[in-house]
Amino acid sequence: MKNLLLILALACVTLSSCSDFLDEEALDFKSADNSFVTSSDFDKSVNNLYWLVRSEFYSGNEQQTFDYIFGTDLVYDGQIQGAQRFNDFDNTCNPSNTYLNSHWTNLYKIVAETNTIISRLPASSMSEDKKQKFEAKAKFFRGFAYRTLAYLYGGVPIELEEIFVPKKNYVRSSKKEVLSQVIEDLKFAAENLSPITEVADGEISQPAAYHLLSEVYLANQQYEEAYDAATLVIDNPDLDLMKNRFGSLKSEPGDVYYDLFRAGNQNRNSGNTEAIWVIQYETNVIGGDNGTSNVYGSGYKAERVFCPLVRDLRVDGEGVSPFLWPNSTFSSGGRGVGFGIPTIYFSNTIWENSDWNDMRNSNYNIVRKFICDNPESKFYGQVLDTENPPEGIEVPSRSWFAYQSKCTTPGQHPEELFDNFETLALSSNAGFTYADQYLFRLAETYLLRAEAALGMNRKDLAKADINVVRSRANAKLCSENDIDIDYILDERMRELGLEEKRRLTLGRLGLVYYRTVEVAHNPLVRNMAEKHNLWPIPYEEIERNTEAVLEQNPGY
The missing domain is CATH 1.25.40.390 (Serine Threonine Protein Phosphatase 5, Tetratricopeptide repeat)
Structure with a gap:
């Protein structure tokens, strides 16, 4: 035993240290040291x-x-x-x-x-x-x-x-x-990331960094710097607001704002020049998140959370809902459960204070008119409107409210989720939002620059940027007298809604x-x-x- 201790002691002397002798070197597997x-x-x-x-x-x-x-x-x-x-x-x-x-x-x-x-x-x-x-x-x-x-x-x-x-x-x-x-950090990123035309869908790029940099300059009350950073995004020749119908449902009834949120339309490969940074989703692919076998799994559940639970709506004492659920239709919204009910301020006031006929408030984008599609209901074939509800029906309630269609994909759910494709009936595993998701898009950049202009006491510049966004929506243009921080925050609600991390x-x-x-x-x-x-x-x-x-x- 004494000889063994002596050998170990001598070994430690000949090596730089005993700890070096005991350190493990990864030769045939990945470790923190060789990865x-x-x-x-x-x-x-x-x-x-x-x-x-x-x-x-x-x-x-x-x-x-x-x-x-x-x-x-x-x-x-x-x-x-x-x-x-x-x-x-x-x-x-x-x-x-x-x-x-x-x-x-x-x-x-x-x-x-x-x-x-x-x-x-x-x-x-x-x-x-x-x-x-x-x-x-x-x-x-x-x-x-x-x-x-x-x-x-x-x-x-x-x-x-x-x-x-x-x-x-x-x-x-x-x-x-x-x-x-x-x-x-963001200045370094903006100066050294690749142009948006040279990155894959979902990757960050120079415009993404300048967009975020503009926002952080605003937080730091550096308004001129915020304005200039946003300008580098807005003036980028590879970016522009989408103003014409495009993508997977462009031949179907709708409008360009509706098109922005249809399945397959978020990335540049669809012709979308408005997207700056898009979170990627694939269905039933390893790492893709949005699977079809379990709604409680990993994926973006905006459909489940922000669409109403029309299954539970009862009108005029009927024992059934006038709407089939879950269905891949506007009247069902997929498989909503109504956790997130919109405030009246979001669903109504911001439009009444601005322009009720704003494209972003059309029935394609905020669903208020629901077609009764349950053959067992006496209301079958009729339209029920959240703005003129039947007597005795509370609006909003968990079972019925005006909802943003960007949270769901009517008619575009993955085929594995359909129990009956002809009637658009879905399985109980629906509930995700089966589309890629914008983290940054150009319409928001305009509103960031408008906020910077307001901070610079340049309401003329703020008005110009806000009206670019409102013009795309065919909305009544604003005046300088309209503009304060509340107006810009309202406009962000109108443009971004539940898409925004409010x-x-x-x-x-x-x-x-x-x-x-x-x-x-x-x-x-x-x-x-x-x-x-x-x-x-x-x-x-x-x-x-x-x-x-x-x-x-x-x-x-």
Whole structure:
């Protein structure tokens, strides 16, 4: 035994250290030490960043995907239960409640992945040009994550290095410091990413970076810089608003705004020049998310959440609904369950205050007229209108309300979901939205630039940009007297609706409470206060940060 100890001791002396002797070298499998060498290695890591973004905003838990929409001026909870859907802010936003914690975790996962990419680039075998391109991609996603954290939480800890051991001494940077870091990252990304014509569908590009940079400049009240960044997107010759019918249903009744959201129409390969960054979905493909075998699986469930549960509607004492459900029709909306009921402000007021005949308010885009298609109902063949409901019918209610057709795909569900294609009857596994999803599109860039112009006290420029968007919708043009931040936020509702991550927009402006309670009078939001303009820092993060103080947001 003594001889063995001596041998080990001598071995440790002859090696640089005993720990070096014990270190394992991966020779025939991938490890953290040998996985960041070639461009293929870095592509895999970047692909994971796309997946993390899709998981956070479109494919995660059915409830938490829509935390960016519920509890704002857009919608309210159609089925109260637990902490989900922001019907009680004291419950949902309790720092000790783990309900919101996944967002903090997911966004910092993006940060960690990007820091790993950046730290491993110098030692890779790639050319300098390729290293720069991957650095640009990583910094775009890092900026994207920190921008989102800043809008949700205010100032947060900034970490720009790859972490190898747990740290317990984080402190919060100010929101201003976070936004400054985001701007630095996005400027590098915008200058070094590829043009939009040189990337695959779903990939980030220079216009995506400049669009996001414009938004963050707005958050930092750098209005001229925001205006200039948006201008670089708007003036890009490869981008333009879609003004004519196009795509998969262009020969069917509808309009160009309706076409923007039909299956297969979101990417540039469909002729769409308005899309800037599109989240990709495929059906029944590994990694594609939107499968047809289980509605409770991973996929974007806007159809399920934001279309009404017409199955439960009863009119004039009848024992059946006048509408068949689930059906791939406007009258059913697919397989909606009515969790997200639109506020009256969203469904009616913003149109009454502007132009009810706006294309974006047509029945193709906000379904108000429903054709009774149940042969067993005495109303069969008649049209029921949410604006003139039958006596005794509450509108809106979970079983019947005006809904945005962009949340579903009438007549275009995957063939595997049809129980009867002739009647368009769907199986119980429907409920996803079977189309790619816009994260950024050019109409929003115009509205960002209009907001920047307003900040510059140039209402003439703001009016010009807003009216570009309104002209496409054949809507009455606005005047300079119309324009303030509320008008722009209303116009974002008209143009983007449930497509927008509304909590981020209102959080960027510090107006979540004001717009939800004082403007929209959201009817089912309880215990909301000014403090809820920001989410609380998760208590578990504060608790585990034992070597420094991670301060909580005021009021919590």
